[in-house]
Amino acid sequence: MTLPLLPITLVDVFGSSLMILFALLCVGLAVRLRRQDRDNLVWTYLLWFSYALAGFAISRAVGHITEHVSLVLDQGHTWKILKPYSGAINTISFVVVASITLFFERIWKIYQQIARDKLALEDTHRQLRYLNRHLEDLVAARTRELTHSESKYRRIFELSRDPILVADETGVLIDFNPSAMRLLAIDSESGPDRALSLPDLLQHPGDWDKLRGELLATGFINDEELELAGRARQSLNVLLSATRENTAENRTVRFHFLLKDISQRKAMTRQLLQADKLASIGQLAAGIAHEINNPLSIILGYTQLLIRSEDAATERYGDLRTIEKHARACKTIVEDLLKFSRSTQTRKEAGSLHQAVEEVVNVVRHHFELDNVMITCELDPAVPPMVIDKEKIEQVFMNLVMNAKQAIGKNGAIQVTSRFDPERKLVTVQVKDTGGGIEARHLPRIFDPFFTTKKTGEGTGLGLSVSYGIVQHHNGEILVASEPGTGSTFSVVLPVQQSELVVPQADLAVPQPESRKVGS
């Protein structure tokens, strides 16, 4: 088989020429590419790749063309000399190309890293330029935001109706809001700078250790009921919630307390319980009094019959008188019980409350002055005529002033005042004394029937119970405020009713649980 070599020669020569041409064109493009962005490492890499490839292509093409030219010119021996050099250069050139090619991945990674760093630098530079230009505005805006935020939360703090306290780990108050100042009677001059301690504000100092321990252990407290010392060490019932804050900057602990004053609610509950108790006692007393009243009337009636037929000089007559006297005493007690339980008949009619007060004062004034107890009246002329059972109202005031006198003993003053609240249509008559006051433990019981602190035989303990029943019957309430050592103030609060003049006979109702009476 014989094959012509002309096609091979033509392809070789023509192809070699094209290789030289395109190799040079590639170098030209790579140069332009690099000029476009001299910092681009990939373009630099492509330029070197093109250089190496051009070197390879040209050396090879020149070798091939030289071979054919030598053969045509019958210079085969020359080609034999050149051939090893051409082949060696050719080998070296494509090894170089291959070597450069292997760096592609590394070059690309470096390029990416550079690009990332460049972007980051540009971004940082942009931010710096922006900050540089707008630093003052940014600081002003941030300050405004902070001021606004501070103001917002400060308003919540200041305007909160519930007291808020901030204390350090030892309980020293760092900050408190106006509600706390009002509740705990902290004057504004004390301020947060002055060392006030929460443990000192607790009625039971041992409570602080318990609170602190729980806060440190769990971080919060929910609705713990506590007694605080309010104005003039007056006891306050509060619900306390608290959280612990660990401040990052100096690694200290702060406690935030939120208080809710439940004193009124507690007082209301106590009042309801007291009213309920008195209602039950009244019911019982009424039942007993009715049962005793009938046999007592029979005893008294028969005793009086026997007295009539008995000679007054006899010993038997004296005995019957004694029976009559004690039976009457029993009847008085029974009647008092019925008054307390509002089971007696009441006749209300238009009358003057002031007249009732003045009559009582006039009766006792002389007797009191003998013991140097001065009784004064300050009556509000605005008090209108009222629908009252005058006799029983007089009995109420008599009980109150007599109690006041007994509390004073000798040398003191009793002040009787009245005032009219036209808005609420209430008349309040106060009997204030300078006596020894009532101990706190006795206050819840002073309206209980037969409760007395007097010696046996000096009082039955029914005076205030009867007064309570009478005032209740007038739809009013009787209040007491007392401080041992300074005296007591009893207030009779009666509603003004102008519509009905004569009240029909009362039913046998007993004090109802919903009726209000303050016993403290």
Added chain:
Amino acid sequence: MVRWLIRWLPTVWLLVSAQPAAAAQVHAAPEGLYAHQIGHLIFIVAMGILIYWLRHRRLTHHQGWRRLQYAALFFILWNADAGLAHFLESRPGLFTSLDLGTWQARLTAAPGREVPVAIYYLVKMDHLLCVPAIVFLYLALRELLRDGQSAAGEERPR
């Protein structure tokens, strides 16, 4: 000067006094051919790796880099072709070349060696592979130049 002499004199003495030794290896004729063939193999491997990274980095989504991939592929084919041509050329008694340097130049296959000679004849026209390879390289560079930094920056981190 004295210090310099102390430092270099032993070295000079060693070089001057060295005796002929068998340390230098003699490189026979086929060594050049082997080196050339190994060079082709390295070229193939390098181009293969280039294709791998172009694809791995998803650069072939861009036309410029895709054309570079084609260039690498043609260079692989060319290297294989050239390697085969060199191999067949080095076989003794495969063919006889006649009238070289004339229009009538031809080669005659040895009896029974027609197929290898026919293959040699075809692979001898290796420019049919290496020219497209360099043309693709040219087109790739042109495309990259056209797109400028956007092509190179395809993977640029945002």
